[in-house]
Amino acid sequence: MDTKKQSKETGIDAALETPECDSLDRAVFAERIFKIIDGTSQDTKMTIGIYGAWGSGKTTVMNFIKYCCKEAGHPVAVYNPWQFHNRENAWKGFVSSVDKGIAQWQEKKIGTLKRQDAVKKASAKVREVTEITTVGKVIGDLVLKPLEGLLEQTKHKVQEELDKILDDKRLFVFIDDLDRAEPDILYDHLMLLNEIVDLNRCVYIIGLDTEVASQIIENKTGIKEGKKFLEKIINWHFNLPEPTDFDWQEFFEREIEKADSNVKKESLRAIFVCLPRNPRKLKYFLRYIEGLHKSFLSRFGDDELDWKVLYLILLLNFEAPKTLKKISAYKHLVSDLETYLFAGEEKTADGQLTAWQKTLREISEKEAEQTPERVELIYRELRNAIELELKKEIKEYFLILENPELLTWKEYAALKQRLRLLEREKIKNELTNFINDSNNKKHIERVREFLKKLFEERHNLLMLERDVEIDEERTPIFDEAMFLLDICFASIEIEGLFQGNNPIFNDKVFESWYKSLAKWFKYKSTPQDELIRGREIELLNALASKLKRQALPILSVIYNHSHASDPDLRNELREFRQIYKDAQDELETALAEQILDKFREPEGIVILTSKYNKPIASFLFSEHPAFHNEKIFCRLKKLACEAKSDIRIQKNFIAYVKKLFYEAVDKKELFPISEATVKLLKKQDFLDVLWSAVTVNPLTRLTIYSLEEQRQKVIREVLDNDETRLSVPSWWFELLGDWKDKIGHNPQFKI
Structure with a gap:
């Protein structure tokens, strides 16, 4: 049989029907099992287990055994119990499968099986079944008669009927995927095989994943070892061999x-x-x-x-x-x-x-x-x-x-070619259409990928230019690099790139641009290179004003890459920061303003300092000039005054002071004392502003407890035991009560 043909006819999950397409020697294994069965006495009743994990080829092996059976002239019945979801239908399906198998073997015309079910109110279920063959009728009775106490009499009739029609053959019943059936059905069928249809001249071949079946049996019966239960029902079992x-x-x-x-x-x-x-x-x-x-x-x-x-x-x-x-x-x-x-x-x-x-x-x-x-x-x-x-x-x-919709190089090249044929203003319009279309389809990663690819291609061009030895060959490379910069300038003029809570031009896109620019900023071997470098710095400076709303994530990229693990990259980026200083200053000024705005938001400072972030640590816990200057200090004093009437502001000052104290004195148990934070706390005018906002309104006793412990540590370890530098109002000690002496006399005391 042609392999491709079989695959198309039966689907990708179909088991092989005949040995021609066998690559794993399953046919040899199946033939060996059949010969073992065929070598036993015809009167022997047996149940054979084909054991293997899901998908390992149990059905294929069973199909090959079935193939051997048919070649030898034995009747074959195939039953799949997992198709049924209740006992009645499952038993009907079993009887129907046996009936159909016998009918096919006898070459009888197969018609539609007609069954009528009724339930007697008193006790047992009564089924009237019309079958094609007499064997089907008596097996139907055999399955159902135990409910009426007539099991042995019915078994005798079935055996007589089988002996009469089988002659020197056996009935092979293949039960596949029993472990995929409902738990009740799996258990009932195993008991059915063991106690009811255990007939001479019948061979039941069952495909099972023993791990799954054993677990179902254990859950159903409470028996601890489900595999031993299986051993009592299945006479012989064969484990699928591992292929070579x-x-x-x-x-x-x-x-x-x-x-x-x-x-x-x-x-x-x-x-x-x-x-x-x-x-x-x-x-x-x-x-x-x-x-x-x-x-x-x-x-x-x-x-x-x-x-x-x-x-x-x-x-x-x-x-x-x-x-x-x-x-x-x-x-x-x-x-x-x-x-x-x-x-x-x-x-x-x-x-x-x-x-x-x-x-x-x-x-x-x-x-x-x-x-x-x-x-x-x-x-x-x-x-x-x-x-x-x-x-x-x-x-x-x-x-x-x-994001399967990511832009590919082929699609990128097609878009760039369209842009090449347009004037500068029309380039912006075409890009705007591309961005809007991608936004409408929720495909913003396509736009991000386009922006990244601009700099990936730029990198490839510069690598190519570096190896060029003839000036004339540099000209088309230079022109292409300048064209890419034109697209970049046109892109950042589109406001839609920078809007919303999840802007298209985010820190990831910026990082790809920033690293690429830093890598090449020293490369100025020709006048054309000088011109390109100048345009690139213009691009970054223009970009900085667009990214003010994202100042924190953008500065995180810049700060993190200044401490990169690769020393060459680290040095490149540190030097590049000097070139990029004006743009960085603009972002740092924006971040300082945004931090001040956080004092007006519920839990603003708590959220801001909940995760370690280099720009935040630098601004809040050391004397970073962007945050610690006259302009910001005046705004901070104004906020401290507003704390009297705005409880949110006071809570944020408390959160800031607690974190500041922790960085200065409590962290020493794990790390050396932060000299930068200690130095900051020694700035009395700065400390006075913070502390005035903390104590502007009475606090809860629990808050005072935690602050008092930190306050005394800071006084001892940072402020040279000068308690006047962190003085407190009278209500402080009134609320603190007798805890003051416990904290004051025991430096190790913990709230």
């Missing part, structure tokens, strides 16, 4: 040859060691990949992505989607994927697991989608697959899954 590496490779090759031509088959071959060694799971994964290519991956060029990397991420998403989501959210795991070639495999304190292994194990155990070993295997292969120069950052591969 050679057989598995052959099966894999057969399957990928069926895949769509867009699928990158060499990339799949490269991750063969990680692919699921389960026939059904492998088929599902390959069809999953095929479906993604047909839906959106076909938009990406062959050289646009590292397909091996993407396929490994897709494999992890296919098997453990919640685990993958956690991995992509863990910054240090993403960093490990990007830098491990340089960072090495640092051991954890226990000396057994690497840092990434330990984190990965915690995630996979918590999500419980896959075994930690399986997740680690895929992750390790992903680490090994990431080359020195990825075609995209690893974060962008995660983004492809979350």
Whole structure:
């Protein structure tokens, strides 16, 4: 039988019907089982178990045994109990399957089975069943008569009927996917086989996942060992053998040859060691990949992505989607994927697991989608697959899954070509249409990807220019670089990029521009380079005024990259900050104003300081000139005065002072005392403003307790035991009561 033909006719999940397409030696296994059965006495009654996990090929083996049965002339009945959701219908289905199998063997015309059910109010259920064959009729009676106390008499009739029509043959009844049936149905059918239809000359062949079936039995009966229960019912069981590496490779090759031509088959071959060694799971994964290519991956060029990397991420998403989501959210795991070639495999304190292994194990155990070993295997292969120069950052591969509408290079090139034919003002109009269309379709990542690609292409052009030896060859490269800058200037003139709570031009887009500009700002080997560098600085300065509303996340990018782990990148960015100083000053001034505005918002300072952030730490806990200057100080004093009538402002000053005191004195248990914070607290005019706002209205006793402990620590360790520098109103000690002496006389006293 042609493999592709069978796949189309029966679907991707279809088990093989005949041995011609067998790649895993299931036919040999099935034939061996049939010969064992066939070698027993014809009068033997038996129940055979074919054991294997979901998707491992139980149905295929049963089909091959069925094929052997038919070749030998035995009647075959096929029954799938998982199709039924209650006992009555399941039993009807069993009788119907046996009846149909006998009828086909006798070459009788198969008609529609007619059944009528009625329930006697007194006790038992009575069923009137009209079957095609006499065997079907008596088996129907056999299933139902136990309710009427006539079991043995009915069994005798069934046996007589079977002996009469079977001659030298046996009836083979195949019961597949019993473990997928409702729990009550699974249990009832096992009991049915054991106590009711245990007939001579009948062979029942059952496909089971023993782990699942045992658990159902344990839950149903309370028996602790469900497998022992199965052993009492199933006479012989055969575990599906693991395919050899050679057989598995052959099966894999057969399957990928069926895949769509867009699928990158060499990339799949490269991750063969990680692919699921389960026939059904492998088929599902390959069809999953095929479906993604047909839906959106076909938009990406062959050289646009590292397909091996993407396929490994897709494999992890296919098997453990919640685990993958956690991995992509863990910054240090993403960093490990990007830098491990340089960072090495640092051991954890226990000396057994690497840092990434330990984190990965915690995630996979918590999500419980896959075994930690399986997740680690895929992750390790992903680490090994990431080359020195990825075609995209690893974060962008995660983004492809979350946002399939991402702009591809092909689409980017088409849009850029349209822009090339337009005048400057019309370029802005075309970009505006592109942005609005993407917004309407909720595809804002397309716009972000376009903005990032402008600088990716710029980087590629500059790399090309650096290697050019003839000046004439530089001219088209220079012209293209200037054209890209024109698009960038036109883009940032569009206000829609910077509006809303989730602006399109966000810190991620800024980061891609900023790093690229910093990398090349020193490259000025020709007058054209000087001109380009000047335009780039103009672009950043123009951009700064647009990004004031996002001052905190944008400054976080700038500050974080000034402390990058790569020393070369760190030095580049620090030097670049000097060039970019005017733009940065503008953003820092905006952030200072925004921090002051937070004092008027409920929990504003609490929220602002809840997570460590370099700009916030620099502004609030050290003497950063953007926040600690005359203009901001005057506004801070005005806010302190308003605290008398605005309880929100007073609460925010309390939150700020508590955090400031903690940074100065309590953190020393874990870190050295922050000299910058201590120095700030010694500025008496600044401290007076803060403390006046804290004590402007009476506080709750609990708040006073916590502040008094910190106050006394600051007085001792920062203010040279000068209590007048943090004096308190009379109501303070009245509310504090006798706790004052306990705190004052015991430096270690804790509230």
